[in-house]
Every structure is written in C-alpha cells, then in structure tokens.
Amino acid sequence: MTHALTWRSPIHIPHATIRIADVHAPLTKQETWRAALNGHLYLLAGTSTHPDRTDRIAGYVGISEHHTSGRAWASLTRWVRSISALDIKTIALVTLDSPHPDPDVLRVIECSVIRMLNPEIDLLNTVSAATTATQALGDRGAHWARYGHDLGTHLQQHAFSGRANRQPSPAHSLRETAIRVVLASQRALTADEIIHGVRALGGLTYSGTSPQATVRRDLTIRETHGHPGPPRVLTTRHAGRCLFFPASLTATTAVQNYLDHHADPTAA
Structure with missing residues (x-):
C-alpha cells in the first residue's frame, strides 16, 4: 500500500x-x-x-x-x-x-x-x-x-479539489434526492413539483396514496428532527400553497423566483 x-x-x-x-x-x-x-x-x-x-x-x-x-x-x-x-x-x-x-x-x-x-x-x-x-x-x-x-x-x-456535480442525480435515499431537487432549483417549489423533479432524475420515487404528505414529512419533520444543525430546506406559504425553498435564499426571493418561473411561457 x-x-x-x-x-x-x-x-x-x-x-x-x-x-x-x-x-x-x-x-x-x-x-x-x-x-x-x-x-x-x-x-x-x-x-x-x-x-x-x-x-x-x-x-x-x-x-x-x-x-x-x-x-x-x-x-x-x-x-x-x-x-x-x-x-x-x-x-x-x-x-x-x-x-x-x-x-x-x-x-x-x-x-x-x-x-x-x-x-x-x-x-x-x-x-x-x-x-x-x-x-x-x-x-x-x-x-x-x-x-x-x-x-x-x-x-x-x-479532498475533492473544490469539484462538485453541477446537475443533481438520484441519491441513495428518497429524502436526500428531494433535498437535491429543491437546492438545485434556486426557487420555491410545490410538493407536486418536487415529486415530478424526483421522478425525472430516475431512481427511487414517491408513491402511495399521499406522496405530497410524504414530501412534507421528509422536508420538515425528518429534515429538522435528529440533527441539531439548521435545516437545508425551509417552508413558506403563498396563495394558500405550502412551498419549499433552499435555506440559502430568503422566502421573498424564493417566492419571486417561483412566480417568475411560472410566468415564463418557456419554463419547463
């Protein structure tokens, strides 16, 4: 060796x-x-x-x-x-x-x-x-x-010489995949958008009778319980919807980016 x-x-x-x-x-x-x-x-x-x-x-x-x-x-x-x-x-x-x-x-x-x-x-x-x-x-x-x-x-x-994967891929747990989807978005996302983003990456996907509830549990309860550090994903509400956004953004910026995305006719 x-x-x-x-x-x-x-x-x-x-x-x-x-x-x-x-x-x-x-x-x-x-x-x-x-x-x-x-x-x-x-x-x-x-x-x-x-x-x-x-x-x-x-x-x-x-x-x-x-x-x-x-x-x-x-x-x-x-x-x-x-x-x-x-x-x-x-x-x-x-x-x-x-x-x-x-x-x-x-x-x-x-x-x-x-x-x-x-x-x-x-x-x-x-x-x-x-x-x-x-x-x-x-x-x-x-x-x-x-x-x-x-x-x-x-x-x-x-150890990685500052390198990182610029595009997300499926993680080895569903919650971590959802985290990657939210952090890569640089905007607020609905639970349905997260489910769609996770599915688009391949690998594990949300299923069952209420996948939206599982997303909420993963990104709120499971993200904050069991670890003393700050959550990587935060939540806010807009027009009656619960939105999830990266903790690196303010809620105002995340929601504005969300609105801009949905106002853009070319947005996927």
Missing part, C-alpha cells in the same frame, strides 16, 4: 488536522480499512463506477472507530468494496485534537459533513440523521453541527 498512496502535507484547522492521500492504484478492502483507521473520521473520495455515472463525483464518509464491526463497517464493505461503487481517488483522514472524542460528537460531525456534501456530491451514505447523539449532546449539538458543516467545506475543497 506504500506505493499506492502519497500523503500530502497535513492541513491544520481549528480543533483538528486533516491528512489527505492521493490514491495511485486500486486498493484492497484490507488496505482501505487500514488507511481509514488512522483518524477519527474518514472520507473516501472519487468517482462513481456506475456505467451511466462514471463522470459523477462520489464519496463515502464514516467514523474510523466504527470500522471494526457493526452497521457502519458492513455498509462500507457493501457499498464501496463488494459492489465496487466507488473508484477511490483520495482518502481524507480527520483527527480531532482530543485523543478520545465523545462518540456522540463524532456522530453529529459525521452527519453534518454528509448533509453538507450530499447535495452536490454523490455520497454512498444512506443515513444523514443522528437522533440519539443529538439528544445526548443537548445544547452542545448545535456547535458541533456547525463544526461538521465547516469541516465538510474543507473536505470538499481539499
């Missing part, structure tokens, strides 16, 4: 150090496992091996101490190695200054990184909530959620 990895100079950020290795040759499961154990959190960054998505930037985020057993390691084995869903280009290791960080802190940081990266990176992670850890941390959770978001920004800049 020595010749397969070239480690860059460490990157020092508040309360942690990031080490990044460039991968020059395919790694075995054991080599990937050994490399990821040398930090508190890890990111495997690269491109998708799906025949229709080989140009898609992809990755997997995890907690190193969970590598030896349990669902996290089983998930990594399934998605990254067994199915070979990821062509690894770089490995990023995050080591916090505390030698024995609180597991709940690590879980919230991990989920915050996933939530930050997932809209524009095809992460193989399927879980973006940390309900138990959020409850355990109480008021401290918001601090570590912000920290995880900032860490995700550093990882995108250094």
